Amino acid sequence: MRFYQSRYLTQGLAKILIWVASLFSIAVMILILIQILSEGIPVISLNFLLDHPRSMGREGGIFSTIIGTAALTGLAIIFATPLGVGTAIFLREYTRESRVSRIIRFGTDCLAGIPSIIFGLFGFIFFVIYLNLGWSILSGGLTLASMILPTIICTAEEAIKAIPYSYREVSYSLGGTKWQTITRTILPNALPGIFTGVILSVGRSIGETAAVILTAGSSLVMPTSIFSPIRTMAVHFYILAREGVSMEMAYGTGAVLIIMVLLVNTIANLLLNRYIRQRT
Amino acid sequence: MDKKYKIQNILILFLLFILINGCQKQKAGITLAGSNSITPFAELLAEEYMLINPQSRIHVQDGGSTAGIVAIRNNAAHIGMCSRPLSPTERDLHSVIIAKDAIAIIVHPKNPVEDLSISQIRLIFSGKIRNWREVGGLSNPIVVITREEGSGTRDSFQKMVMGKDEITLEALVQDASGTIRQLVADDPNAIGYISLGLVNEKVKPLKIAGVEPTFKNIENGKYTLVRPFLFVFKCEPEGEVKTFLDFVLSKRGQQLLAKEGLVPVIQE
Amino acid sequence: MEIKEKVIEKILLIIAFSTILILALIAFFIFEQGSSLIWKVGLKNFILGDRWVPSKGEFGILPMIVGSFWVTFGALILGIPLGLSSAIFLCEWIPPMVAMFLRPAIHLLAAIPSVIYGFWGLITIVPIIRNYLGGPGLSILSGSIILGIMILPTIISISEDSLKALPPSYKAGALALGATHWQTIWRVLIPAARSGILASIILGMGRAIGETMAMIMILGNAVKMPSSFLDSARTLTTNIGIEMGYSTGDHRQALFATGIILFFIIMILNSLAIIISRRRTR
Numbered sequence: 095m096r097f098y099q100s101r102y103l104t105q106g107l108a109k110i111l112i113w114v115a116s117l118f119s120i121a122v123m124i125l126i127l128i129q130i131l132s133e134g135i136p137v138i139s140l141n142f143l144l145d146h147p148r149s150m151g152r153e154g155g156i157f158s159t160i161i162g163t164a165a166l167t168g169l170a171i172i173f174a175t176p177l178g179v180g181t182a183i184f185l186r187e188y189t190r191e192s193r194v195s196r197i198i199r200f201g202t203d204c205l206a207g208i209p210s211i212i213f214g215l216f217g218f219i220f221f222v223i224y225l226n227l228g229w230s231i232l233s234g235g236l237t238l239a240s241m242i243l244p245t246i247i248c249t250a251e252e253a254i255k256a257i258p259y260s261y262r263e264v265s266y267s268l269g270g271t272k273w274q275t276i277t278r279t280i281l282p283n284a285l286p287g288i289f290t291g292v293i294l295s296v297g298r299s300i301g302e303t304a305a306v307i308l309t310a311g312s313s314l315v316m317p318t319s320i321f322s323p324i325r326t327m328a329v330h331f332y333i334l335a336r337e338g339v340s341m342e343m344a345y346g347t348g349a350v351l352i353i354m355v356l357l358v359n360t361i362a363n364l365l366l367n368r369y370i371r372q373r374t
Numbered sequence: 375m376d377k378k379y380k381i382q383n384i385l386i387l388f389l390l391f392i393l394i395n396g397c398q399k400q401k402a403g404i405t406l407a408g409s410n411s412i413t414p415f416a417e418l419l420a421e422e423y424m425l426i427n428p429q430s431r432i433h434v435q436d437g438g439s440t441a442g443i444v445a446i447r448n449n450a451a452h453i454g455m456c457s458r459p460l461s462p463t464e465r466d467l468h469s470v471i472i473a474k475d476a477i478a479i480i481v482h483p484k485n486p487v488e489d490l491s492i493s494q495i496r497l498i499f500s501g502k503i504r505n506w507r508e509v510g511g512l513s514n515p516i517v518v519i520t521r522e523e524g525s526g527t528r529d530s531f532q533k534m535v536m537g538k539d540e541i542t543l544e545a546l547v548q549d550a551s552g553t554i555r556q557l558v559a560d561d562p563n564a565i566g567y568i569s570l571g572l573v574n575e576k577v578k579p580l581k582i583a584g585v586e587p588t589f590k591n592i593e594n595g596k597y598t599l600v601r602p603f604l605f606v607f608k609c610e611p612e613g614e615v616k617t618f619l620d621f622v623l624s625k626r627g628q629q630l631l632a633k634e635g636l637v638p639v640i641q642e
Numbered sequence: 643m644e645i646k647e648k649v650i651e652k653i654l655l656i657i658a659f660s661t662i663l664i665l666a667l668i669a670f671f672i673f674e675q676g677s678s679l680i681w682k683v684g685l686k687n688f689i690l691g692d693r694w695v696p697s698k699g700e701f702g703i704l705p706m707i708v709g710s711f712w713v714t715f716g717a718l719i720l721g722i723p724l725g726l727s728s729a730i731f732l733c734e735w736i737p738p739m740v741a742m743f744l745r746p747a748i749h750l751l752a753a754i755p756s757v758i759y760g761f762w763g764l765i766t767i768v769p770i771i772r773n774y775l776g777g778p779g780l781s782i783l784s785g786s787i788i789l790g791i792m793i794l795p796t797i798i799s800i801s802e803d804s805l806k807a808l809p810p811s812y813k814a815g816a817l818a819l820g821a822t823h824w825q826t827i828w829r830v831l832i833p834a835a836r837s838g839i840l841a842s843i844i845l846g847m848g849r850a851i852g853e854t855m856a857m858i859m860i861l862g863n864a865v866k867m868p869s870s871f872l873d874s875a876r877t878l879t880t881n882i883g884i885e886m887g888y889s890t891g892d893h894r895q896a897l898f899a900t901g902i903i904l905f906f907i908i909m910i911l912n913s914l915a916i917i918i919s920r921r922r923t924r
Contacts, residue, residue: 209852301755337552
């Protein structure tokens with residue numbers, strides 16, 4: 095009788111603790127979002143988004159930072175996607191589990207785990223100084239591309255892996271070469287999955303700060319070429335919060351940042367769900 | 375087949391277009407780099423200047439006084455911003471004072487301490503005086519805040535106040551004056567130093583040996599924690615760089631700086 | 643046609659090695675910049691030295707290693723129980739409908755930029771600690787709390803995946819033998835999923851050690867060796883982040899050297915995680 099009771103006592107206790115712990119975790123995370131959004135959303139207006147920062151960011155809007163973020167992310171995607179998809183195609187279609195593929199996977203896994211500050215150091219010494227690209231969209235974009243490469247490889251691989259072998263069989267039996275099979279059958283079908291990976295990477299790039307500050311600079315002026323330095327929204331938020339120049343602007347920028355990241359990731363999730371449902 | 379090639383061609387043309395446009399590196403305006411303290415003021419000057427000359431592009435990059443010097447030596451920037459006097463190894467560069475800035479020692483507005491001597495400040499920042507009651511305040515441990523190593527503001531503070539003594543390793547280190555101001559505003563036991571131009575009503579600047587940090591006292595030399603804001607050049611400024619420099623030293627430029635709390639160098 | 647196929651295969655091979663190339667470039671340049679300083683100062687002095695005063699040429703990163711350790715340790719103490727609990731919660735005690743809504747929500751939270759977390763920590767956690775526990779508020783404790791929150795999504799989602807991947811027979815078997823729900827979870831499911839849970843912890847640890855921006859905002863960045871959770875501290879990452887922009891010569895090389903040490907630590911952690919998760923799938 096006593097044994098029976100103590101087991102259920104333990105369970106009851108554990109249940110309570112777990113409920114409390116979980117709700118606490120989730121609540122805290124939501125609290126953070128609510129606090130920033132509540133202070134920040136009132137600041138957002140069409141003007142805020144389209145106007146240029148003036149007076150060190152005290153007044154005006156955040157337009158140049160939005161353009162900067164878009165340019166940087168865009169460039170990173172342009173560089174990383176061909177490399178990532180190419181790697182995935184190679185791993186999935188041209189090799190089996192061999193020394194070569196193991197080495198490549200090891201490299202990808204390692205790259206995925208490197209902290210952003212190290213990418214910042216690398217990007218600074220290699221792109222900004224050694225290749226003399228200066229603090230620019232180009233330097234920042236190349237650095238970011240290195241950071242998102244593993245994600246794109248991973249999702250592209252999963253997408254290609256999910257395509258049934260029968261697709262390839264049909265293509266070969268119709269006389270297609272390997273490359274034709276890949277470009278006309280496999281890639282088009284893997285596109286949604288690859289696209290999801292790209293969107294996820296976009297989400298990550300938007301929020302990246304450490305690597306960007308060291309490679310893309312922090313100029314508030316509208317960029318004129320890929321050699322111009324720019325300030326992204328995340329960097330702008332950081333600088334506003336640190337300089338104490340305008341808390342209002344900081345909250346506003348933070349809110350836009352959060353909303354963009356949430357939007358991008360929600361779209362990625364929706365696409366992923368639709369894609370999975372299509373396949374199964 | 376045709377459609378695919380058409381798309382490929384368009385893409386190639388597009389990329390070429392971006393590359394050609396994007397490679398206008400040399401024509402892209404002028405870049406200033408250096409002191410984190412001067413950066414906000416340089417940005418304001420750049421903004422004003424670009425209103426008058428809409429074709430110009432002025433990029434302002436912080437990174438610290440020393441990094442600014444490196445940048446102009448490497449041709450990564452046209453103008454270096456330096457918030458401390460040039461060191462002996464930097465004397466070969468060409469420099470111009472654009473304004474003077476005072477360093478204010480700030481505490482929380484509710485801190486009863488109003489006035490300290492330079493030696494008291496030195497003892498506090500070196501960790502030898504650790505409690506506010508030792509200098510006439512409440513019985514609370516002092517929270518020392520400093521800028522990071524490499525900052526021109528810290529260098530100036532080190533030279534003018536600390537001398538040979540080291541800033542205590544226990545001091546909190548922040549990479550922006552604005553943050554120091556915010557922290558001092560929030561913590562009744564904190565003490566820090568920032569550019570006088572950045573002081574606002576949320577913090578209280580201390581008197582140094584009875585002398586209040588005001589424009590008058592800076593100009594008549596009574597308040598001694600004053601440092602030059604320099605624009606540094608690799609060689610004699612010319613072209614757009616010279617035009618910008620002239621603007622900064624003009625009445626309009628100097629008035630802008632004065633409005634922000636700096637001490638102008640060109641008097642009318 | 644055959645030649646074209648072969649050429650394409652070679653091109654793809656080269657492309658596939660891009661990750662290795664980038665990794666090699668990173669390792670090369672970081673080592674190239676930092677190793678000369680480590681030779682100059684001496685590896686022992688560098689890692690075990692407890693004074694970091696660049697203006698005097700003293701480069702000892704022990705306080706930073708200790709700082710990284712304590713902040714990460716604190717984050718794990720907070721993150722593992724909360725994360726594991728939430729994973730169990732999502733897996734076992736929530737109706738699947740709600741879980742389907744919560745799961746992507748947690749993934750979303752993983753994507754929030756670290757500067758936002760840092761900012762929130764600065765305006766919320768730091769004042770609380772300063773007012774109720776003393777000290778400047780900018781402390782290892784604040785850092786651990788925020789870092790713990792930041793690694794929660796990682797630990798939750800990967801642990802939850804591992805728990806969900808267990809064969810249902812484990813649970814059915816245990817319950818059939820008369821175990822309570824909790825006993826099943828605690829003694830059967832968690833041990834069975836332990837390699838996945840461990841992998842999530844190591845990944846969380848990796849993210850914690852690598853975090854920079856939020857920590858610069860919250861830790862206070864004092865250079866002295868921390869002696870209590872309420873002390874301010876500096877991690878290997880924030881040491882680089884806060885002084886990088888301003889450094890030149892030896893100072894800059896010392897920061898790259900800090901990067902080398904960080905690189906090694908992360909590599910070791912990563913390899914551990916890879917080995918453990920590979921073992922899981924086999």
